[in-house]
Amino acid sequence: MVLNYEIKTEKVNKSRLPEVDFTNIPFGRVFTDHMLVSDYINGEWQETNIMPFQELRLSPATTVLHYGQEIFEGLKAYRDAEGNAYLFRPHENFRRFNISADRMVMPQIPKEIFMDGLRELVTLDRGWIPDTEGGSLYIRPFMIATDDYVGIRPSNNYKFIIFCCPVNAYYAEPIKVKIEQEYVRAAKGGIGEAKTGGNYAASLYAASRAQKDGYQQVLWTDAAEHKWIQESGTMNVFFVIGDKVITPNLDGGILQGVTRDSVLRLLRDNEYKIEERPISVDEVVEAYHAGELKEVFGAGTAAVIAYISAIGHLEDDMVLPPVEEWEVANWLQKTMRGIKNFTVPDKYGWMIKA
Numbered sequence: 001m002v003l004n005y006e007i008k009t010e011k012v013n014k015s016r017l018p019e020v021d022f023t024n025i026p027f028g029r030v031f032t033d034h035m036l037v038s039d040y041i042n043g044e045w046q047e048t049n050i051m052p053f054q055e056l057r058l059s060p061a062t063t064v065l066h067y068g069q070e071i072f073e074g075l076k077a078y079r080d081a082e083g084n085a086y087l088f089r090p091h092e093n094f095r096r097f098n099i100s101a102d103r104m105v106m107p108q109i110p111k112e113i114f115m116d117g118l119r120e121l122v123t124l125d126r127g128w129i130p131d132t133e134g135g136s137l138y139i140r141p142f143m144i145a146t147d148d149y150v151g152i153r154p155s156n157n158y159k160f161i162i163f164c165c166p167v168n169a170y171y172a173e174p175i176k177v178k179i180e181q182e183y184v185r186a187a188k189g190g191i192g193e194a195k196t197g198g199n200y201a202a203s204l205y206a207a208s209r210a211q212k213d214g215y216q217q218v219l220w221t222d223a224a225e226h227k228w229i230q231e232s233g234t235m236n237v238f239f240v241i242g243d244k245v246i247t248p249n250l251d252g253g254i255l256q257g258v259t260r261d262s263v264l265r266l267l268r269d270n271e272y273k274i275e276e277r278p279i280s281v282d283e284v285v286e287a288y289h290a291g292e293l294k295e296v297f298g299a300g301t302a303a304v305i306a307y308i309s310a311i312g313h314l315e316d317d318m319v320l321p322p323v324e325e326w327e328v329a330n331w332l333q334k335t336m337r338g339i340k341n342f343t344v345p346d347k348y349g350w351m352i353k354a
């Protein structure tokens with residue numbers, strides 16, 4: 001066991017920062033100068049290294065490449081006027097990472113590696129946080145099974161890595177989603193609640209079919225009946241029906257989003273009527289035909305609040321009113337942005353200095 005979790009840093013000789021045009025960054029394709037790596041070997045976390053961003057060398061037999069034993073996180077850093085880096089609720093990502101690790105039979109990661117490493121890496125690369133409107137640093141911690149072995153069992157060795165991408169606002173335009181009633185993302189007893197690559201591998205087929213039909217995302221329903229709404233892509237979903245804001249309750253099949261939790265907190269503390277409960281496709285369709293479906297939006301780290309302008313159901317689209325009229329989503333968007341750019345007081349202490 002490494003008792004003092006010292007983090008060793010090897011800096012780049014020459015930063016790539018001057019080559020980057022921050023007004024025009026494709027999402028997830030530009031990486032900062034450094035990354036963090038820590039290996040877990042035979043039951044022990046080894047020393048943690050921050051090093052120049054680089055490729056990995058892996059045996060073709062590496063377990064993760066065959067059986068997908070891996071987990072990940074996604075969170076963002078923002079900068080203040082002085083150029084200091086702040087992380088949005090990083091302890092929640094740390095907590096969820098270890099919950100995912102448990103479900104995927106992977107080792108727990110100590111705070112000293114995840115949190116301290118995250119802070120050090122982001123502080124080192126803080127110059128990469130765009131100062132464009134809605135810009136931020138997207139941070140990707142992940143862990144992979146690295147045994148050099150093609151048998152099926154939990155790996156003995158793992159690699160934990162964090163790297164970062166400067167990003168601009170994600171979905172600028174409202175999106176169209178399609179209610180999926182044929183394919184399934186997660187079933188009861190499955191891994192829907194873990195943030196693991198397999199859930200995404202399982203979703204690609206349905207998502208690509210929806211895209212052919214002109215939708216950006218699938219709106220998942222439950223595996224047993226295709227009746228209950230779950231979530232969409234990388235986001236939890238909210239429906240404004242009449243004067244209520246409704247979101248599916250955490251039933252073990254959907255991801256426990258940090259953004260979802262933040263949205264519920266803001267709504268609850270500002271006298272909105274919220275309901276966390278099962279919500280059926282039928283209820284949404286009926287509300288739509290009754291003129292009661294006012295707003296639908298997704299909540300997730302990448303997009304923060306993503307406006308859903310239309311929902312495809314069977315052969316029809318339910319088209320929502322123009323987003324300019326949306327009270328709840330617009331208020332949330334403004335408030336979340338304000339907290340992150342320090343113009344709205346951070347009452348909850350969500351912004352953590354790196």
Ligand SMILES: *Cc1c(COP(=O)(O)O)cnc(C)c1O
Nearest residue numbers: 234235236255257258259300301
């Ligand atoms: C990450 C993720 C979310 C959103 O979680 P946040 O913590 O808000 O980013 C929602 N659904 C799925 C499937 C996810 O992987």
